[in-house]
Amino acid sequence: MSTLDHYVEILKKGNIKVTQQRIDILKYLDSHLSHPTAEEIFLSLKKTHPALSKTTVYNSLDVLRKHGIITTLTITENELRYDFKTKMHHHFLCKKCGQIIDIDISCPNIEKISKFGHRVDEVHGYFKGICKNCLDQGRGKNKSQSLT
Amino acid sequence: MSTLDHYVEILKKGNIKVTQQRIDILKYLDSHLSHPTAEEIFLSLKKTHPALSKTTVYNSLDVLRKHGIITTLTITENELRYDFKTKMHHHFLCKKCGQIIDIDISCPNIEKISKFGHRVDEVHGYFKGICKNCLDQGRGKNKSQSLT
């Protein structure tokens, strides 16, 4: 679903006050599943909403996160990244192109860790390396550079 | 092994210039497997080496990391953590006591991701929740507070 009402619904269901800023942020995350940083979200939304404050972006993201509507990643080392998808999945970071790819496989380890006696609430599976795309370009040699 | 020569060996093997600072940092990490931050390492070493600079700590950690002698974690959101253990393992962060526990189980997912065509160089398995210790204390209620 992508109508604005959808995001209003989400907010109302969480008893979160509905504001244009929050709708915009939710919409942005829903349509940019590239795991953007707060800065990226801020800069993009500021274009069409120049009065937007960075603090609002941080505050809103925090609220959405606390309500389980979005999740955060620490797959890169210097900043948090935000994800509209909350269903458990893993991530692959390509060290060459920087892309963060969703990996939709389950984690067979949660059960094992539970057997140790710990209660597992969150799982983050971060894999890093070179993605298929970049590997293919490297193999074919100077094939991709030619885009005059 | 815990003799200082051991750390000298490690540095020499990596063609890294041997300095007291690097030895100290390696020794600290080897004897504090609690995944300390750069700040923690700095503050602790500064006690016995007041001239130590924080920049040196960061530089040394970077060098050690680039040579694969130590690894880094992003399991907490605001700072990097350092690990002397380089053999693949996972981590559990207790949201109550803050402890980061080593989880020595393998990851059956690397193979699956490789089948997607990506080359996996690094694996980070971060699990978060409440550790066994904290759960036990919570269950027994006011049992642990009494340590007059």
Place this chain on the structure above:
DNA sequence: ATATCAAATTGTAATTAATACAATTTAATA
């Protein structure tokens, strides 16, 4: 042992992500 030189260390300053806070505005309710 000593001189040499690249590399490491130090201290300060700068950068960057994130947070704190006070003043203003606004969404929800009566």
Place this chain on the structure above:
DNA sequence: TATTAAATTGTATTAATTACAATTTGATAT
């Protein structure tokens, strides 16, 4: 439409990390 708690804004601050220039030091060859 008035009220009020909560959200937004803008600025200032914190905290982790990086940049950089001056000084010192470890490794090597003499």
